[in-house]
Every structure is written in C-alpha cells, then in structure tokens.
Amino acid sequence: MVKYAQHIIVAGAGLGGLTLALCLARAGFRVTVLEQAKVLGEVGAGVQISANGARVLYHLGLADALNRFAFRPESGEMRHWKTGETLSSRPLGQASEQAFGFPYFHLHRADFHAVLARELRDASSATLNLGHKVREIYQSETGVRVLTEGGSKFSGDVLVGCDGIHSAIREHLFGPDAPRFTGCVAWRTTVPVDTLPPGHVRPVASNWIGQGGHFVHYYVRRGELVNCVGVMERDAWQAESWSSVGAVPEFLNDFAGWHEDLQILMHAAKSCFQWGLFDRDPMPQWSDGRVTLLGDACHPMLPFMAQGAVMAIEDAYTLAQCLAASEDNPPGALLRYEALRKERTTAVQKMSRDNIQFFHHADIPNLGARMSSHREAHRWLYSFDVTNQAFGYDGPPIKLVK
DSSP: OOOOOOEEEEEOOSHHHHHHHHHHHHHTOEEEEEESOSSOOOOSSEEEEOHHHHHHHHHTTOHHHHHTTOBOOSEEEEEETTTOOEEEEEEOHHHHHHHHSSOOEEEEHHHHHHHHHHHHHTOTTEEEEESOOEEEEEEOSSOEEEEETTSOEEEESEEEEOOOTTOHHHHHHHOOOOOEEEEEEEEEEEEEGGGSOTTOSOSSEEEEEOBSEEEEEEEEGGGTEEEEEEEEEOSOOOOOOTTOEEOHHHHHHHTTTSOHHHHHHHHTOSOEEEEEEEEOOOOSOOOBTTEEEOGGGTOOOOSSSSOHHHHHHHHHHHHHHHHHHTTTOHHHHHHHHHHHHHHHHHHHHHHHHHHHHHHTBTTOTTHHHHHHHHHHHHHHHHTOOTTSSOOSOSSSOOOOOO
C-alpha cells in the first residue's frame, strides 16, 4: 500500500462517510472521521445494493463479511396494487452476476453500517470520533481547519462533507438549500418472517404500483425480516426525518383496499415510522477549494430507484482514487471527482423523481413502454464500472484491499 502524506477529514459516519473513510485508509491516507452522534448507529431499515455498488464493496474485500447478513433476491417485480397481477419481472440473483459480474443483494442498514465500522476500526491510519459536530470550517491554500461544537480542533488537507441531506458542510459552502415537498409521505416498518404465514413473501423484491401510491417490500438480514416501505400522496407535510414515529392504524388506513397479500403483511407490523419526501434540484457545484461533498450532501435523491446508498458508494471510490492520483493538487482532485460524478448522479436524481408518476399510475395506457424504459435504466445503472474512469493516473487505479 502506498503511503500518502495527506490527511483527509470526513464529516459524517453514515454509509457514505464510512465507505469513503475505508477507501481512503486502504489507499494509504490518514483519515479522521467526525460524527455528531455519540453512539454509532444507522437509522432506517433495508438497503438494496445493485451490482454497480457491489463492485466497490467487493473491491474493498467485504464480500464475506456482507454475505453473512445479505439476502439475494431471485428477481425484482412490479405488481398491480389491486389485482396482484405481476406487471413486470426482471431477473436478479444469479442473473445479476452473469450480466454485470457482481450480485444484487439486500442488507439491513444496521448490519451494513456495522461491517463498515468494524473494518474502519481495524485500519491503523483512520480514527473515528463520535460526539463531534462540525461548527465552523476554515480553509487556506494549504489546508483546512475544523472546529466542533465541543471546542475540538482538527486540521487536514481536505474536508469531505458526508453529513447527509441536512449537510452543515454544504450550508457553510453554498448557503441553505430549498427543499420542495413532493406531495408524498413514506411509511417504513420491518416484519419478522416468523410472524407471517409460511412462504407468504416470495424471495423477490416487490414493488406494488397503485393509484396515488406504491408499496415496496423485500427480505433483509438473511431473510429473517421483511423490509416494507409504503408511499402515499398527501397535500402537506412538515418534517423531513427518517425517525418520526408513525401510527400503525393510520398506516393501515392509507393502504386499505390494497391486495390481500399486502394486508396480511401490513397487519403483522407492530410499529412504524413515517417521513415526508422532499425533493431538491441538482447542485451546480459540489466543491470549493479543499472542501467537497459526497452522497446525500450533494445529490440527495428520492428513494424511487433504490440508488441513494449506491451512488454514495460510487462517490467514495471515485473520490479516493482521484485524491490518490493527484496528491500534489487536492483542489484539482476534487474538481476531477465532481466532473466524473455529476452527470451520472444528476441523471439518477431525475430518474428517481420521474418514477413518482410511474409508480402511482398503475393503469396508464403506456405502461408497457414505461416498463421497457425502466428496465433499460436498470441496465444502464448496474453495468457501470466505477473502477474504469479517468482518475488521473498514468496507469490503472490502485487496489483498495487490505
């Protein structure tokens, strides 16, 4: 492993921040992660990892660790909210490895987060600091300084804001953003499989598309839990938080009249959460000098392509390679990273936004054409090789395994 003199500060220890920190440590950088939470954890439940994200995770040597928790669906299907008819199906499972070289799998976010945190703690060049919320940042031509709310000070060569949709780093660089309520509210819950009739949920990723809403469910944690996300249109909403507790009767009422299979699944829920879905336009700029953004901090997207976490994983690999290829010019490396990523993430943001109309109009006349377009979009996403980009090296990119 090449040893670099640079010290990279990562603000945020979510999935994107930990993946970046691990990529940087494996590339030979000294890394300091600042996380505002006092206890490390991950909010949310299920996450889908398609082949384009699995490629990075496997390059990091995480295949065995993740496979202990993963569930590999046989296919992804769309079903009619009322009749239960399968409207579309695309093979995943073994077909993903055959077509794209890497698998498609589901994880519980907490399991994924724990694997990344454990690997990072084993990296001698990385430190993880909990209870450190960034308050102020300063930069010069030669470095950056960070002051936390507790008064701690950190100095480094580059600062990366991986602090999510409400990024303090983004606001410091570019001012407050202006999110727009999409008119949709999401419900989420997990249901233990042993509380359901045997075989009730098939080993596939299911998206039930309806009138004014849709409902997604799939297995996580080796098939021990069913992750459920239901989205329903609403006139107004205030909170933008994954952790707002919802009322189960209200959840059930929103999907009253939907197919009996869903009724059995939803009625097994003992608790649920709900949050308003807010949209943001693509940012014209991510970087300023020695500071840049990653994941939801720079391209927050609606969850309708199942690519939010995967885009952050692609970001992490790309940024680490760009920094390694241009050690003597960190600002130039950040601009290269931004140039490599912006077009793709902007396209995925748009796809996710457009899918609201697709998923909430099950009986539109051109459904077949929309299905075909949806399949093409998935092929474009999953076939992307993040390791084959112009990072700035004279030769191939460095390897990021232990």
